[in-house]
Each structure stands twice: as C-alpha cells, then as structure tokens.
Amino acid sequence: MNIILLGPPGAGKGTQAQRLVESRGMVQLSTGDMLRETRKADTPLGRQVAEVMDSGALVSDEIVSAMIDEKLAGLPAETGVIFDGYPRTAAQAHSLDDILAGRGRKLDSVIELDVNEDALVERITGRYTCASCGKGYHDTFEQPKVENTCDKCGGHEFKRRPDDNEDTVRTRMAEYRAKTAPILPIYEARGIVSRVDGMAPMDDVTGAIEKILG
Numbered sequence: 001m002n003i004i005l006l007g008p009p010g011a012g013k014g015t016q017a018q019r020l021v022e023s024r025g026m027v028q029l030s031t032g033d034m035l036r037e038t039r040k041a042d043t044p045l046g047r048q049v050a051e052v053m054d055s056g057a058l059v060s061d062e063i064v065s066a067m068i069d070e071k072l073a074g075l076p077a078e079t080g081v082i083f084d085g086y087p088r089t090a091a092q093a094h095s096l097d098d099i100l101a102g103r104g105r106k107l108d109s110v111i112e113l114d115v116n117e118d119a120l121v122e123r124i125t126g127r128y129t130c131a132s133c134g135k136g137y138h139d140t141f142e143q144p145k146v147e148n149t150c151d152k153c154g155g156h157e158f159k160r161r162p163d164d165n166e167d168t169v170r171t172r173m174a175e176y177r178a179k180t181a182p183i184l185p186i187y188e189a190r191g192i193v194s195r196v197d198g199m200a201p202m203d204d205v206t207g208a209i210e211k212i213l214g
Contacts, residue, residue, distance in 0.1 A: 001024075001026070001080040001108045001109070001213060002080060002081045002083070002100065002105050002106065002107050002108055003080070003081075003082055003083070003107070003108055003109045003110065003111060003213070004082075004083045004086075004087070004107065004109075004110045004111070004187075005017055005082055005083070005084050005111055005113070006110065006111065006112040006113065006180055006184075007112060007113030007114075007115065007176075007198055008115060008120065008172055008173050008176035008177075009124075009169075009172045009176070010115075010120050010123060010124040010169065010172075011113040011115045011120065011198040012113055012198055012202065012205060013084055013113060014030075014084075015202060016113070016202075016205060016206060016209055017030075017082045017084055019206050020080075020082055020209070020213075021082070023210075024080060024213075025079065025080070026079070026080040026081060026082050027075060027079055027080070027081050027082070028081075028082045028084055029068060029071055029081055029082065029083055029084065029086070030084040030085055031064060031067075031084070031085035031086045032085055034067050034068075034071065035049060035053070035059060035064075035067070038067050039053060045063070045066055045067065045070065048063060049063060049067075061089065061091050061092050061095060064086060064092065065092065065095040065096070065099060068083075068086060068096070068099055069099045069102070069103075072099065072100075072103045072105070073103070077103070077104060077105070081105075083096070087183055088179045088180075088183070089179070089182060089183065090182045090183055090186060092183075093182075093183045093186050093187075094186075107187075107192065108192065108213075109192050109194060109212060109213060110184075110187040110192050110193045110194070111193075111194050111195075111196060111209060111212060112180075112184075112193065112194070112195045112196070113195075113196055113198030113205065114195045114196065114197055114198055114199075115198040115199055116199055117170070117173050119199050120169065120173070120199075121166050121169050121170065122140065123138075123141075124164050124169050125164055125165060125166055125169065126138045126139035126140050126141070127139075127160070127161075127164060128158050128159060128160045129158065129159060129160075130150040130152065130153060130155050130157070130158055131155060131157035131158055131159045132150065132153050132155035132157065133150060133152050133153040133155065135150055135151065135152040135153070137158070194212045196208040196209060196212070
C-alpha cells in the first residue's frame with residue numbers, strides 16, 4: 001500500500017507515520033530527511049543535491065523525483081510507502097504517477113490531517129523539551145509532575161524551539177495551504193482523499209487512519 005500523508009507542521013504527521021512504520025512495516029519517505037541523506041552520499045545525485053543546497057537555491061522537481069525513484073528502487077515491491085512532504089506541486093504529483101507506474105506500484109490513499117489553525121498555534125507555541133533527555137512537555141497539556149524537574153531524567157533545564165512562535169506557525173499554515181491546494185483536486189478526482197481530525201487524541205487519529213487503510 002502506498003499513501004500520501006498530508007498536514008501542516010505540527011499536525012502530527014511524523015507521529016502517525018512512525019506508527020504505520022511500526023504496525024504495518026511501511027517505509028516513510030520524508031523529502032527533508034532524504035535531501036539531507038542524499039546530500040551526504042558520494043554519488044552523482046548526492047553531489048548535485050549538495051551543490052544546489054549550498055547555493056541556497058530550491059531543489060528542483062526533477063531532483064526530488066529522482067531521489068524518490070532511487071529510494072523506491074531499493075525497496076521490495078510488497079513494502080508499503082508513506083510519502084511525507086512529497087508531492088508538493090501538481091508537477092510533482094504527475095511525476096509521482098510516472099515513478100510509481102515504472103516501479104509497478106500505484107497510489108492507494110491520500111490522507112490529510114485536518115487541523116484548526118488557532119488550536120494548532122496553541123499546540124505548537126506551548127511545547128518545550130527537557131534539555132538533557134529530550135522528553136516533550138506542554139504549557140497546557142503536559143507539565144512535569146514536579147515543577148522544573150523532568151519526569152524522565154530529573155533534569156532542570158528545558159528548551160523551546162525558536163521557530164515555535166505564533167507568526168512562524170501561521171506562516172507555515174499559509175504555505176501549507178498554498179502548496180496543497182494544487183494537488184488535492186488531482187486526488188479528489190480519483191476518489192482517494194480522506195480527511196482525519198488531526199486535533200483528536202493521538203490514538204484516535206491512529207485508529208481513524210487504520211480504518212481508512214483497512
């Protein structure tokens with residue numbers, strides 16, 4: 001089974017993708033991770049990606065599609081794939097069709113984690129982690145049992161990501177809407193788009209996704 005998981009940053013895509021990896025043995029193909037991995041590789045494609053990224057330019061659709069194709073080539077045909085961060089444009093959506101067809105695969109489902117923007121702002125701006133062990137906390141939803149003391153390691157230092165602020169989150173949301181707007185109609189026309197309440201508890205979101213995938 002090959003699926004696209006859509007949703008803005010903070011919607012929980014990473015968590016849900018990891019659960020599918022664990023429960024179904026699927027492979028998550030995240031373009032961000034793949035770019036970093038490919039850049040390190042001493043291959044023609046790796047050197048090309050490094051050159052583009054070092055110049056500050058955007059990596060082209062052709063390069064991203066080549067990375068996806070290269071990854072799929074190394075996977076058994078029966079291994080399901082979760083596409084995370086790709087496709088982002090109509091051109092990439094059509095490229096993905098060609099890549100999958102060339103590998104004897106097809107796209108089975110597009111699942112969008114639907115979120116409320118104001119609630120997502122609260123979710124993201126309130127999160128912080130233990131500086132020692134990385135355990136996550138939240139101003140509203142999950143505070144340490146003992147004030148200023150990590151439940152997991154007993155550390156007393158905590159940190160927040162500098163981009164976890166309201167302006168950045170709302171900018172990300174606007175970018176996400178702009179990027180997904182061109183590709184959703186393509187898949188809606190095929191009847192393979194499903195939406196899940198991304199603001200629901202994590203286990204409920206997982207259950208809804210599992211129900212869609214059958």
